[in-house]
Amino acid sequence: MILLSQYTLLFASVLLLVALGGCFAERSGVINIGLEGIMVIGALGGALVMKFLPMELGAATMIVAVILSSALAGMLYSLLLAVAAINFKADQTITGTAMNMLATAAATVGVKAMNTAASGGNDVSSDIVYTRARDAFIVRFGNFEFNWFMVVALVALLVAWVLLYKVKFGLRLRACGEHPQAADSVGINVYKMRYAGVMISGILGGIGGIVYITAGVSSWKFENGVAGFGFLALAVMIFGQWKPFKIALAALLFGFFRALGNVYTGFDFLKNLNLPSGIYNMLPYIISLLVLALTSKSSLAPKAEGIPYDKGSR
């Protein structure tokens, strides 16, 4: 039971971070299908720091450095989407899909090259091991492993809420997603706001990536990407109706079902059902389809999302 709640909170943290990222991009008017790829690159950025930063610098330095490097990696990668979608008015779905494929391919090639060079050709895997660095993030209360990333997610939630609803910036950002022409007519720079939206989504997606790969394991095979978590986060965002606190609740729900897949063997009644593990692996996706089918009819999506803004079309 402790294990279940621990994993639920961890996976919910990932989903919350990434879904908030998606929320910022979409609120500014850009659909970010590339979150999955941003997660991979963010995870890579964080994992490299975990591998190479000496442990002697202390846990706090490690935590800050890892988060900053993941956020930076995710943000830089999200610029690919920003440039294509905002400046070049490219199709956002294709760009996002390409970014997902590109991220896994680039991470695999990069990590393999690194491992191959370091081992003189003996190790051609795409794994990064970070067993010791991972401990910096964990505080044990009895059997419960508290993870600092949970706090990060909570802080992100509060900051996102303030940014979106309590300051001028948020009002402007939302205006660009609902009616960019109107926003432009009162002097808001739509391109700048959309850049901000996409880059914030890159930061949050990148942090989400490192949280995901360190959630249950102490090494990661980058060939595997992040198993559709970026897309799951998009479902969470839609279910949460593009509102931070509803997204948080949705993330908890989805995180629970995802966690069940990891720990169901610990529950006798679930184990006795003798279902193949595939069923549990499928659960989050089935639930999200069901939820989407039931809730999408009256969509509250930002009205201008996915439409490139063209100054001339006012």
Place this chain on the structure above:
Amino acid sequence: MKKKRSSILRYDGVQTLLASLLCILGGLLIGFIVLLIIEPSGAWEAITSVLKSYFRYSSAKMQLKYLGQVLTRTAPLLMCALSVLFAYKVGMFNIGAAGQYVAGACAALYMGIALKMPWWVCMIAAMAAGALLGAFSGALKTYCNVNVVISGIMLNWIALYTTNMVLSMDGIKNPMSPYTMQLRGLNTEGLIPQMGLNTLFGNEKSVTIAIPLAIVMAIVVWFILNKTKFGYELKATGYNFHAAKYSGMKENRNIILTMMIAGALAGMGASLLYLTGIEEWETTISSVPAMGFNGIAVAFLGGLSPIGSILAAYFIQHITMGGGNVDLSVYCAQISGLISSLIIFLCAFVAFFKLAIQNRLRKREEAALLAAKPEKGGENA
């Protein structure tokens, strides 16, 4: 925009070809830079061996044999690309092609190994499975307003785990390995017939009529989209959903039907691979096979035309096989995956690139017109 004496750049096909070539060049260039960063000394050799692919074998027989393997893998990829472009013409982004492909593999292998059915039954089953999944996405879109991209992605994973479970059953999975049993040994009727095609390709076993079948399907898709009333209605629905509705087209039916056809194409693609015996399904696989996603790359690289997709599908498989040729103690085979994903990313700019060409042509034309008759304004497209 139909004027005589206009430059060759004016043709849409030429613009598309030019844009695609530019994407390929860009992808190769960035790929080359990546190789240079990893290890400069062998980078040139590596990129040429990716491009040479099977031509690195000196004997003509070996070249033909490996060309046969490339073509065998081109057929399913082409089908996935057709699936993506068919849906895209109707305004939907069928990222679910990957899952429809997986469902097709599941149905084809189940029918072939467990029920020992002949190949054409397996193929129809694969098409039906893909169509079912596609129709489900389409129905979710029309009745519940669920974005096809999102439902497609969820269904990809559901299809993957279901397939792993189904194909792990006794009698299908090889008890000694994570793969399914070989179709070749169990049910030769289940293999797509070769009809002598293999003799053209150095007796490569995997060469079957799957290859011409895929090309025929490309022509059929082209015909439906461009030469039939049905295709016209589908495209109209994609261009403007409401206009189609008010002019009396059955817009909901059209969307579901489109996704069904797209799904059937992807499902058939899987049967064209797994029923040739070139590969078995790995039942422990934890990520959706790349074939469907590569189909997206091919569809866009082929300029969203069925005929262009044939060339693009071949090109992608050509460099994928070439990826295995690089010096694996320094580089890795995924370099070709990197190049193909770079190519799709660049393909997102194709529309912009074409627009730039058109704008330039129009400006030149306007300037010419103004010079001729100063009192009249330029023509607006």
